[in-house]
C-alpha cells in the first residue's frame with residue numbers, strides 16, 4: 207500500500223530525470239522500469255559480536271530517501287557484517303534497522319519492500335548462465351507473464367553494465383570484474399527500493415573501477431535510487447557519495463558531505479582519507 | 485558432552501529440514517521443471533552403472549546359492565531365491581548406495597559450495613526460499629527415482645541370476661524353470677515391501693545430503709569434508725533404518 211503511494215509520488219520526478227538520460231535505447235528499458243521508490247533507512251544502535259569479537263558496537267546512521275551514502279572503513283572494520291544486517295541476513299544482538307519506518311525483521315517487511323545487494327564475492331549462481339542469473343528474480347517471482355519482456359529487461363540490464371552479448375556465458379568463464387557487473391545487473395532488475403553495494407570496486411582495474419563508479423553515480427543522478435555503498439576505496443567514495451560515513455572501531459566516527467569530510471578536523475578521519483602515497 | 489549436543493542438533497536439524505521440505509512440496513507442480521531436471525540428472529548418473537551392478541549382483545547370488553541348492557536337488561528354487569533377495573533387500577540397498585554415492589554426494593557438494601560462496605545468501609536476499617528452490621526438487625526427484633531404480637535393478641538382477649543359472653554347469657537350469665519359480669515366490673507384497681523401503685531410503689538420502697550441504701561453512705576444504713560426511717551418514721542411516729523398517733513391515737504383515 208505504502209509502496210503504491212510512493213510510486214505515484216515519484217513518477218513525475220522519474221520522467222523529469224529520464225529526459226536527461228544519456229543511456230542508449232536498450233539501457234533505457236531498464237531505467238524506465240525502475241520505479242525508484244523514495245525510501246530512507248535508519249540504523250539505530252546496532253550491536254553485534256562474534257564470540258568476544260565485538261564487531262559492531264552501536265552503529266547509528268540515517269540515510270535519507272534518494273541518497274547515496276558511502277560507508278568507508280578499514281578492512282575488517284565490519285562493513286560486510288553491517289551490510290548483512292541491513293539486508294536481513296544477520297540479526298543484531300541489539301538495535302533496530304528501519305526501512306521507510308518499518309523494521310526489516312517484521313514478517314511483512316519483504317512484502318512491502320525489496321532490498322538488493324551486490325555481494326563482495328558477487329555470489330553469482332554458478333549453475334546458471336549470465337542471463338539466467340539476471341532473470342532469476344523475475345522468473346521465480348513471476349514478475350512478468352511474457353518471456354519476451356523478461357528477455358528485454360535482462361538484456362537492457364546487461365547493456366547498462368556494459369555486458370551486452372554475454373547472455374549465454376557461464377559465470378565460471380568470466381572475470382571477477384564482469385561477475386561484479388553481472389551481480390549489479392541482477393540487483394537492478396529486482397527493481398529494488400534500496401541497493402547495497404559491498405566493495406563494488408575491490409579487485410577491479412582502474413577502468414572497471416571507473417565503470418562501476420559511473421554506474422553508481424548514474425543510478426544516483428538519473429534514477430535517484432537510495433544506495434548504500436560500502437568500500438575502502440576513498441576515490442570511489444568521493445566520486446559517488448552524497449554523504450560519507452566513516453566506520454571505525456565498530457562505530458560511526460563521522461558523517462558528512464564529501465566536502466565536510468575533506469575538511470574534517472577529527473584525527474581519525476584525517477588519517478583515513480589522507481593520500482596513501484605522498 | 486559436545487558430541488551428545490551435536491547429535492541432538494543434527495537430529496533436530498534433519499527433522500526440521502524434512503518438515504519444511506514437506507511443506508514446500510505444495511509448490512511441486514509449479515516447480516515441476518526443476519523436479520524433472522533433477523530426475524534427468526539422477527537417471528543419467530545411475531542407470532548405466534546401476535545395470536552393471538545389478539547384473540553382477542544377481543549373477544553372484546545365483547552363483548553362491550545355486551551349487552549348494554543343487555547338492556540337495558533343490559536347484560529349481562534358485563529363481564525364487566535370487567528374485568526375493570533382490571526385491572526385498574539387495575535391490576533397495578544397492579540402489580540406495582548407488583544414489584547416495586553418485587547423486588547424494590553431488591547434491592552435498594553443490595549445496596555446500598553454494599553456501600560457502602554466498603549463493604544461498606544471495607537467494608535469500610532475492611526472497612527465494614532455498615528449501616523450495618533447491619531442496620524440494622531434489623527431495624521429490626530422489627523419492628521418485630529410488631523406487632524406480634530399484635525395479636529397474638531388480639529386473640536386471642533377475643536376468644543376471646538367470647544367465648548364471650543357465651550357463652553354470654553346476655546349476656544348469658532352463659530359463660523356464662528359473663522364471664516359473666521366481667514368479668511363484670515373488671508376489672506383489674514382496675515387491676511393495678522393497679518399494680516402500682526404498683522410498684524411505686530416498687527420504688533419508690536426500691534430506692541428509694541437502695542438510696549437510698546447506699550447513700557447510702568455511703571454504704573448499706569444508707566442502708570436501710561435507711561430502712564425505714553426507715555419504716557416510718547416508719549409508720549408516722540407510723542400513724540402520726533398514727532393520728527397523730523391515731521390523732515394522734514384518735509386524736504389519738507386509739513381509
Ligand SMILES: Nc1ncnc2c1ncn2[C@@H]1O[C@H](COP(=O)(O)OP(=O)(O)OP(=O)(O)O)[C@@H](O)[C@H]1O
Nearest residue numbers: 256259261279280281282283284285286287288438
Ligand atoms: N560469521 C562470522 N563469524 C565470526 N566472525 C565473523 C563473521 N563474519 C565476520 N566476522 C568478523 O567480523 C569482522 C569484520 O568482518 P567484515 O567481513 O565485516 O569486514 P569488512 O569490513 O567487510 O572487511 P573487508 O574490507 O576486508 O571486506 C572480522 O573480524 C571478521 O573476523
Ligand SMILES: [Mg+2]
Nearest residue numbers: 285286326405
Ligand atoms: Mg567486506
